[in-house]
Amino acid sequence: MINSTGDIGTWVHTNLATKPTLTPATSWSNGFAADMAWSDPQYMATIGVVLGNSTGYGVWSGDGGKTWAKFATYPQGVAENKGGEASIAITARNRAVWAPGYSVPSYTTDNGATWVPTDLPAINTVFPRAYHLVADRKKPNKVYAYDSGGHWWGTPGKVYVSTDGGHTFTLSQGSVDAGLAPNYFTNTSLAVNPNVEGELWLADGNAVYHSVDSGATWTKLSQFASIMGSNPWPDVQGATLVALGKAAPGGAYSASVYVVGVVNGVWGVCRSDDAGVTWTRFNDDAHQFGGIGVMAADQNIYGRIYVSGTGRGALYSN
Incomplete structure (x- = not known):
């Protein structure tokens, strides 16, 4: 279990009965999110902020959390991402999509040596906001991005779908038609069924929605x-x-x-x-x-x- 935690950063638990020892040792920090490559789970990454100097970070491990290294570069928006509104989705070893708060997500195909902005719409707002990102576990080149709308008075929620590893995205008109409620990032959630390609579950803060066709249509x-x-x-x-x-x-x-x-x-x-x-x-x-x-x-x-x-x-x- 990868545990991204407030104040003490991220830890990897391999035995729930003992104190964990595997950590990127980010000191006094908040771990925002983590993910692993489903077909290669020794590769994982976690993102967050060091609280002492308010510096955003992203670190990766290729050996199941035994050793860690910082990404060589960070996407645009990481420096400003002080709160927990952020997500990361890993599609394969060395390949990830990172969504800092307030920002357009970016992707890497070279383990963070470079990051390229996706074509997702900007969601800058006066209220903390970010995309929920999740990779399809059966076909990881499919990446789903959920904009929850910011707050109860924000814009309706929307889902976007990528079929090229999170480089380009298309709006799901079905998610618009479903009438997803606008809600705060941490009051909303998106998950995939890891056993079936294209099956999604979404909690919009008020209700639960289910899609069996990669987000094209949604049932409330x-x-x-x-x-x-x-x-x-x-x-x-x-x-x-x-x-x-x-x-x-x-x-x-x-x-x-x-x-x-x-x-x-x-x-x-x-x-x-x-x-x-x-x-x-x-x-x-x-x-x-x-x-x-x-x-x-x-x-x-x-x-x-x-x-x-x-x-x-x-x-x-x-």
């Missing part, structure tokens, strides 16, 4: 909804995180789907083993951890997810 699930009060923004967001893990034994669907959100007026972590037809609550009222900021699901152990508890470190289920 009916079970999730925000809890509204007297304000025009939600009191509790309806769906903020989505992650896919190992399928249920004998299950009809190729993955288990986990969503942090609200079903029937109750907030929690929900799981579906049938592609979103039915959902069951995965946690309970005694296990809410002060909120959940990030979530990942294990690909080898059914029922295991990893979450951040606010100020409580990395937590995992059995």
Whole structure:
């Protein structure tokens, strides 16, 4: 598990029962995001900011986190990216797409020796904002970029699709037609089914959407909804995180789907083993951890997810 963390940077856990030792040693820093090459997982990269001097960084490892090196150069926008609104997607060893906050994402094909801006639209705004990037695990030359709109009063969410490794992108008109709600970066999420090419899950802060055709069309699930009060923004967001893990034994669907959100007026972590037809609550009222900021699901152990508890470190289920 690659754990990008506030204040203590990024760590690679190879044994959850012991203190991790594998780290790029970025000192007092915030790790924003990390990714690995799905077909070559010894190659990984992480991005963040060193807090002492407020300097953005990007580092890579080719040996599963044993040794690390800084990218030789950084994309435009990294120096200004002080907050956690950023993402990185790795398509293969030495190939990545990096989306700093406020900026047009850039790609590298030479392990960071050079970075080239993509043709994605600029999303500069007065509110922290960035693209969510994710690479298709079955066909990694497909890269998906999700602009969540900035805030509840921002612009509607949009998804863009690349078929050339994240160099050029095309707007998914289906994502426009779906009417994705505008929401803040960290209240939204995009995930791929690693077992099926072109299958995407999206949480737009209010609801969950599913695409089975590489983002061309989207189906809105009916079970999730925000809890509204007297304000025009939600009191509790309806769906903020989505992650896919190992399928249920004998299950009809190729993955288990986990969503942090609200079903029937109750907030929690929900799981579906049938592609979103039915959902069951995965946690309970005694296990809410002060909120959940990030979530990942294990690909080898059914029922295991990893979450951040606010100020409580990395937590995992059995």
